[in-house]
Amino acid sequence: MSEKTSNTIVNLDDDPDFNAILKVVLKREGYQLFSATTPEKFAQLVKELKPALCLIDLNLDIGQGAGFTFLQAMRNKMGLEIPIFIVSRRSSREDISRALELGANDFITKPIDDTFVIQKVNQYLKNPEIRLLPYFKISEKDWPCEVSFDLNIAEVSEFGITLIGPQFLSKGTYLELSGTFLKELTGKDQALKCTIHNSWINEENGRYMSFFEFDANDNSLLSNVRSYILANYEEAPNETKTE
Amino acid sequence: MKHSGKTSKEILVIDDDEDTQNFLKKILETAGFQYGQADNVENGVLAIQKQAPHLILLDYKLGEESGFEVIKFLKSHSAYSRIPVFMISATVSKKLVISSIAAGANEFIGKPLKPNTLLQRIKKILKQHELPILKFKENPKVSARSIGELIKINEMGLILQSSIKFTGKSSLFIKSDFLKVLGASPCRTNTAAPAVVANPGVYRNEVLFQGMDEKTARNIRNIKTT
Numbered sequence: 211m212s213e214k215t216s217n218t219i220v221n222l223d224d225d226p227d228f229n230a231i232l233k234v235v236l237k238r239e240g241y242q243l244f245s246a247t248t249p250e251k252f253a254q255l256v257k258e259l260k261p262a263l264c265l266i267d268l269n270l271d272i273g274q275g276a277g278f279t280f281l282q283a284m285r286n287k288m289g290l291e292i293p294i295f296i297v298s299r300r301s302s303r304e305d306i307s308r309a310l311e312l313g314a315n316d317f318i319t320k321p322i323d324d325t326f327v328i329q330k331v332n333q334y335l336k337n338p339e340i341r342l343l344p345y346f347k348i349s350e351k352d353w354p355c356e357v358s359f360d361l362n363i364a365e366v367s368e369f370g371i372t373l374i375g376p377q378f379l380s381k382g383t384y385l386e387l388s389g390t391f392l393k394e395l396t397g398k399d400q401a402l403k404c405t406i407h408n409s410w411i412n413e414e415n416g417r418y419m420s421f422f423e424f425d426a427n428d429n430s431l432l433s434n435v436r437s438y439i440l441a442n443y444e445e446a447p448n449e450t451k452t453e
Numbered sequence: 454m455k456h457s458g459k460t461s462k463e464i465l466v467i468d469d470d471e472d473t474q475n476f477l478k479k480i481l482e483t484a485g486f487q488y489g490q491a492d493n494v495e496n497g498v499l500a501i502q503k504q505a506p507h508l509i510l511l512d513y514k515l516g517e518e519s520g521f522e523v524i525k526f527l528k529s530h531s532a533y534s535r536i537p538v539f540m541i542s543a544t545v546s547k548k549l550v551i552s553s554i555a556a557g558a559n560e561f562i563g564k565p566l567k568p569n570t571l572l573q574r575i576k577k578i579l580k581q582h583e584l585p586i587l588k589f590k591e592n593p594k595v596s597a598r599s600i601g602e603l604i605k606i607n608e609m610g611l612i613l614q615s616s617i618k619f620t621g622k623s624s625l626f627i628k629s630d631f632l633k634v635l636g637a638s639p640c641r642t643n644t645a646a647p648a649v650v651a652n653p654g655v656y657r658n659e660v661l662f663q664g665m666d667e668k669t670a671r672n673i674r675n676i677k678t679t
Contacts, residue, residue: 306664306666307641307664309664310641310663310664314664315663316663316664317663317664317665317666319666319667323667323670326608326667326670329608329609330609333609333645333661343607343608343609344607345605345606345607345612346605346606346607346676347604347605348603348604348605348606348631352603352629352630352631353602353603353604353614353631354600354602354629354630355600355601355602355603355613355627355628355629355631355632356598356599356600356601356627356628356629357598357599357600357601357613357615357617357625357626357627358596358597358598358599358625358626358627358628358639359596359597359619359623359624359625359626360594360595360596360597360624361594361595361596361597362592362593362594362595363589363592363593363594363595364588364589364592365586365587365588365589366586366587367456367584367586367587368460368584369456369460370456373595374592376619376620376621376622376623377617377618377619377620377623378617378618378620378656379616379617380616380617380618380654380655380656381654382616382654383599383615383616383617384599384600385597385598385599386597386598386599387595387596387597387598388595388596388598389593389594389595389596391593391594391595392595401598407456407457418620421456423456423457423459423460424460426459426460426461429463429487432460432463433463433503433504433505434505436505436507436584437502437505437532438587439584439585439587440505440532440533440535440536440584441532442587443535443585443587
């Protein structure tokens with residue numbers, strides 16, 4: 211992958227003691243750490259060294275919440291390639307979510323746990339096959355879970371919806387769909403429950419498509435969908451206009 | 454995409470004559486159509502907006518009002534102008550037929566209505582006026598929730614089993630009672646490796662935790678020893 215140096219890591223932290231400890235921890239695993247104590251120096255190091263990974267302290271001594279702004283700016287500047295870890299004493303759910311949404315790939319709390327940091331760095335920089343930890347089996351009674359993820363809608367007809375995405379949904383997959391678009395389409399607040407009718411690969415773009423039908427007995431849903439289609443359908447330029 | 458064809462077409466009849474309504478209701482419902490009715494222009498327009506019917510059967514004379522008012526409404530709204538209309542009337546004159554078609558009706562049908570002919574014409578027009586498929590320049594996003602099974606766990610991630618094969622870099626939020634006990638529900642994860650087929654239609658995905666805090670990682674580490 212590109213010109214990245216695969217064992218160089220750059221971090222931003224205004225605590226020189228922390229930087230010294232982190233350097234030793236990473237060196238053990240073969241990584242070279244270059245530290246910056248100011249945002250300007252950090253940006254300079256990233257530009258010069260093109261590191262494989264970056265760590266940014268959120269609690270920089272440059273004002274409340276400035277860490278978030280800096281993270282966003284760095285992410286915009288660096289593009290999506292370089293993994294960024296946020297390091298912080300704060301670890302509330304909201305902070306973590308916010309950091310991840312602003313472009314961080316992961317979050318490490320201080321004081322750092324050596325093994326934990328190494329695992330995380332290896333996860334992003336080394337081959338999946340050489341990840342260190344074995345998995346522990348969960349007992350069957352604890353298996354059930356709920357998974358949430360994003361999908362996109364490719365087409366809407368009066369009979370059903372065609373979904374598109376990088377996920378392959380087997381026939382019979384049960385889904386509950388929600389979001390602003392669906393609310394407008396169905397005229398309902400509640401999630402739309404559906405079962406995948408069939409799935410296939412789109413030959414043009416290689417993505418997975420899935421289709422499900424609307425409940426034929428739900429007349430209010432069907433008429434809302436029809437109204438939406440009628441209101442939003444645009445004639446293609448080479449079709450005759452019906453004005 | 455091919456569908457099972459279970460959805461029935463909806464026909465709206467706007468006519469102030471009760472006998473005609475009953476007559477048509479019987480014929481159309483027996484033929485498998487959804488039947489909607491209105492007895493004047495105002496109710497007709499409301500019904501159109503609410504039901505978005507596939508076809509409208511419109512009486513030329515609605516008490517003091519004219520059926521042309523309904524057609525006028527349809528043609529002035531680009532959304533509804535696509536809905537086909539049959540003008541029905543007890544009076545049949547060449548002038549009326551021409552003016553109905555000119556105003557925008559698709560066909561003119563004189564009373565008394567003959568069931569078989571009517572149904573034939575209805576089926577024909579519905580075939581010609583299939584509702585279009587909506588495609589998008591930018592595909593709208595939806596949030597999806599499904600069920601799965603957590604087979605294995607360690608401090609770094611989980612093995613998730615489900616009927617969904619996640620590929621590429623997918624971001625998943627996972628919730629479960631088991632994770633709740635560990636203080637890790639809901640957790641944010643990323644797919645780590647290509648999915649493995651456990652059985653036809655059943656896939657196992659390795660997903661790695663994103664942003665897991667130290668305390669929870671320790672809780673997971675401690676499961677192993679119990």
